[in-house]
Structures are given as structure tokens and as C-alpha cells.
Amino acid sequence: MRIFKFGGASVKDAEGVRNLVAVLEEVGHEHTLLVVSAMGKTTNAMEKVVDSYFTDKASLALALHEVVSFHKEITGALFTNPKHPVFDQVKLLFEEVQGFLAWNKSPNYSFVYDQVVGYGELVSTTILNAYLNEAGIKSTWLDVRSLIKTDNSYRDARVNWEKTQQIVSRDVDKDNLYITQGFLGSDDNNFTTTLGREGSDYTAAILAYCLNARSVTIWKDVPGVLNADPRYFKEATLLHKISYREAIELAFYGASVIHPKTLQPLQRKEIPLHVKSFVRPKDAGTTVGKGIGLEPEIPCFIVKKNQVLMKLSSLDFSFIVEHSISEIFKLFHDYRMKVDLIQNSAISFSVCVDNRFGKLPELLNELQRKFKVVHHDNVSLYTIRHFNAEAIASLQNGREVLLEQRGKETVQLVVKT
Known part of the structure; x- marks a missing residue:
């Protein structure tokens, strides 16, 4: 069975839905499971609904009406x-x-978020399933929440692989064409959970793993995996082949084309991943697989915007050692901060984090009880894989570099925006 994942950009309007059908007619749709995201910017619009529910009830009806x-x-x-x-x-x-x-x-924002925002995917797949059948392509709608079982870590749920495997093996007939939702799962009480933003790629990988799929294809509005995001870098180049290891490195550092958790289940069963254009579906795109390396071998640029750089030092000039670092990382975990870079010396510890859940003020209050803290908001973290002098110079170009860290294959720069 093949897994096809279509993101929000591919179904952002009626023409996008028609094009998706055209892609299936061109590349075939037998023995295929479609994983589809919410349409266009629907997830953002549904997040606005949740925000209105908690902070401005008067605007709630209008926010939902817009969706x-x-x-x-x-x-x-x-x-x-x-x-x-x-x-x-x-x-x-x-x-x-x-x-x-x-x-x-429930006053739990994350719980409410998951129960509401996931309707973007439920609606998009309902519309697409009806249109496929109208167009003469017989498809079956599946509620992915009945397939993927998770814990109750709302907004960032962890998959129960054993339960999920049992259900998928039982309920999915590999001879059919199915359409289901990305991003969603359910907990033991059957409340909706979500797998984290951009989690539809991960959904495709979970189902591929459980079905022993022959391939996963992510359909994008770009020709494949590029060596840089064309929104931020000029002259981005298509990467034709990437090894699992290299792709996991790129995803870890924040490459936006592939979700960080997507590659691990695919690698375990050596299921190839294709990233292709839904505008030119017959083009080769990018293939991620075993032992392929990187083709062509060129520097790869990644940027994470809106990061926070913190420098922590002890109040009494004592060393920052194992006990202190353990304490710091426990706080990062408690306040759900994603750590993207660390660097330490004898009496200081620098860290670049992603404040994706908005808990920075509370974290700073905790840290300042035991450490001197200097922090910079709204910085950008640039990563270059397979760097050379020219690549580094192109990033430094007039920017104020707050922190630099180099390894054998990777250099990272934190710069003021």
C-alpha cells in the first residue's frame, strides 16, 4: 500500500481539490491511503476560535463563522x-x-485546543471524500482518531504503537482507497489528541509503519526537498536524494519540509519517502531512503525564527555542572520549551529555545531564583549542514551574531533579527 499525504496548501480552495483528483488520475490511486490536512490556513483560523473562547467570548461567533x-x-x-x-x-x-x-x-487550554482545532481535518477530508466519489473515484472515509491511539498529552501527544498497530492491521483493507486525517489521534477516553503542529507528515509515517507500506509520498507546492527555504534564502537548490540519517539531521535542526518525527518510523522499516510537487506530479522530486547520502553535496541552510536565547550564570560564580544543568533541563521540560542549541562554559550556560507554548515569563521567574539570566527575545537560529567558508560568510553578512557553535559538519549561528 502507498501512503499519500496532501498538506493544506494542496487543498486551499476548490481548484486545489480538483487538482488533487487530477494528481490521483495521473499517478494512480489503487492500494492507496490519503492523509489530508486542514484546508489552507484553517488550522490558524481554528486556533483563533479557541483563543476567542478563552479570552474574548464576544468574538467567538464571528471567528467560527469565518471558518x-x-x-x-x-x-x-x-x-x-x-x-x-x-x-x-x-x-x-x-x-x-x-x-x-x-x-x-474544562479550563485546560490544550485539551480544548485539541477538541476544536482537529475539526479542520475532519471537514477537509469529508469534502474531499465526497468529491472523489462524485468524480468516479471510489474512496472510503476513515476517522483517524479511531486508528491512532495516544496518551493524553494534548497538543503534543505520544503514540501508543502497540494499540495503534493492532487497530490499523484489523481495520484497514490494503485493497481499498482510503482518505483520512493528518495531525489527529485519540486517548484512552476517546478524546481527540493532536500530534503537534505540522503533524500530518507524522500521521502518514505512523500509518505507513503499521501497514508495512511500500512508500510514503508527501505532496508539496515545491519541487521536493530544497537545500534552503526559498522564503528566506535565494537560489534554493533541489536535493534529489537524501539518506534517512541526513534527513533526520535536517529535520532536527528545523527543515520545514519534513516533520522531525516523520522519519524515524520510516527508517525502522526502510520505507522510502518521496517529496514531490502536486503541480508537476510526474517529476522525480526528492527521495529519502537507506544509504543514499546527499545528492548534490552542497551546504544546506535552515532558519528558525522567533527563538529565545538565554545565558544563565550562577549567582555566586560557582561552576555550572551536572546538578545545575539537570535542574535547568527539568524546568525546560516542565514549561514545555524545545531546546534547539546549548553551549556551556565553567560558570555559564547558554541555550536557544523555542517558546512555542508561551510559557517564557513563568520559566524566567523560576530560573531567576537561582541564576543570573540574560535573555534575548525574537532571535533567529541559523543552521548550515555541510558548511563552507562562503556559506558562513553569506549568513554573517551584516548581522549581529550573538552565539556561534561549530561541529564537524554543522555550524549554528544565533543572530539578532
């Missing part, structure tokens, strides 16, 4: 029959969102 109207416009453009069942199916899903927000009593 409903967006999907109503797409559905209306795809289906000429106003009595097509898909209209009621979509309406019912949004009524479920309204119902949850009306009866929910």
Missing part, C-alpha cells in the same frame, strides 16, 4: 447540487464544534 463561510464557499464551488449530502455532513461537523464549546467545562 464555516470559508468551507461553504469551497463546497459550493465543488458541488452543483445544493442537496448533495456533503452540505449536511459539513454542517453537522461544525455543529459539533459549537456543541462542545457550549457544554465544555
Whole structure:
């Protein structure tokens, strides 16, 4: 079985949905499972709904109305029959969102987030499944929440591989065409969980692992994996082949094309990953696999924006050693900070973190009880894999470098934005 993952950009409007069908007609759709994200910027819009629920109830109805109207416009453009069942199916899903927000009593933001935001994927796949069948491509809609079981770490759930394997093996017939949602799972109480932002790639890898799939293809609006994000770097070059190891390194440092957790289950079963363009589906794109290396061998540039650089030093000039570092990392864990770079000396410890859950003020209060803390908000972390002098010079070009760290193959620079 093949796994195809289509992101939000591929189904951002009615024309995108039609193009997805055209891609399937061109490359085939037998023995295939489609993993599809929310349409366009729907996840951001659903996050706005959750924010309104907690901070500005007066704007809640308008925030949800905007999401409903967006999907109503797409559905209306795809289906000429106003009595097509898909209209009621979509309406019912949004009524479920309204119902949850009306009866929910939980003050847990992350829990509410997962119960609400995931409807973007449920709606997009409902629309796409109806359109596929309308176009003569028989597909079956699956609720991925019934397949992927997780713990209850809302917004960043961990997969229960044993349960998930059992369910997928039992419920998925490899001879059919299925469409299901990315990003979602469910806990033991059947509450919705999410796998982290951009988690649809990970969903594809989880299902591929459980199905022993022959390949995973991620369909993008770029020709494949590039050596740099063209939004931030000029003259980005297509990488034709990448080894699992190299791709995991790139993902770890923040390459946006591949989700960091996606590659590990694929590597374990040596399932090749293809990254291809949904605009030019017959082009080769990029293949990630075993022992391929990097082709061509050129520097790869990665940038993470909106990071926080902290320099911690002891109040009494004592060494920063194992006990202190252990204490610091426990706080990072407690406040859900993703650590992207560390550097230490005898009496100081520098760290660049991603404040993705907005808990920096609370963390700083804790750290300042035991350490002197200097921090810089809104810095950028640049990483160059397979660097050379020219590549480093191109990044330093007029920027104030706050921290630099070099290894054999990788250099990282924290710079003021």
C-alpha cells in the first residue's frame, strides 16, 4: 500500500481539490491511503476560535463563522447540487464544534485546543471524500482518531504503537482507497489528541509503519526537498536524494519540509519517502531512503525564527555542572520549551529555545531564583549542514551574531533579527 499525504496548501480552495483528483488520475490511486490536512490556513483560523473562547467570548461567533463561510464557499464551488449530502455532513461537523464549546467545562487550554482545532481535518477530508466519489473515484472515509491511539498529552501527544498497530492491521483493507486525517489521534477516553503542529507528515509515517507500506509520498507546492527555504534564502537548490540519517539531521535542526518525527518510523522499516510537487506530479522530486547520502553535496541552510536565547550564570560564580544543568533541563521540560542549541562554559550556560507554548515569563521567574539570566527575545537560529567558508560568510553578512557553535559538519549561528 502507498501512503499519500496532501498538506493544506494542496487543498486551499476548490481548484486545489480538483487538482488533487487530477494528481490521483495521473499517478494512480489503487492500494492507496490519503492523509489530508486542514484546508489552507484553517488550522490558524481554528486556533483563533479557541483563543476567542478563552479570552474574548464576544468574538467567538464571528471567528467560527469565518471558518464555516470559508468551507461553504469551497463546497459550493465543488458541488452543483445544493442537496448533495456533503452540505449536511459539513454542517453537522461544525455543529459539533459549537456543541462542545457550549457544554465544555474544562479550563485546560490544550485539551480544548485539541477538541476544536482537529475539526479542520475532519471537514477537509469529508469534502474531499465526497468529491472523489462524485468524480468516479471510489474512496472510503476513515476517522483517524479511531486508528491512532495516544496518551493524553494534548497538543503534543505520544503514540501508543502497540494499540495503534493492532487497530490499523484489523481495520484497514490494503485493497481499498482510503482518505483520512493528518495531525489527529485519540486517548484512552476517546478524546481527540493532536500530534503537534505540522503533524500530518507524522500521521502518514505512523500509518505507513503499521501497514508495512511500500512508500510514503508527501505532496508539496515545491519541487521536493530544497537545500534552503526559498522564503528566506535565494537560489534554493533541489536535493534529489537524501539518506534517512541526513534527513533526520535536517529535520532536527528545523527543515520545514519534513516533520522531525516523520522519519524515524520510516527508517525502522526502510520505507522510502518521496517529496514531490502536486503541480508537476510526474517529476522525480526528492527521495529519502537507506544509504543514499546527499545528492548534490552542497551546504544546506535552515532558519528558525522567533527563538529565545538565554545565558544563565550562577549567582555566586560557582561552576555550572551536572546538578545545575539537570535542574535547568527539568524546568525546560516542565514549561514545555524545545531546546534547539546549548553551549556551556565553567560558570555559564547558554541555550536557544523555542517558546512555542508561551510559557517564557513563568520559566524566567523560576530560573531567576537561582541564576543570573540574560535573555534575548525574537532571535533567529541559523543552521548550515555541510558548511563552507562562503556559506558562513553569506549568513554573517551584516548581522549581529550573538552565539556561534561549530561541529564537524554543522555550524549554528544565533543572530539578532
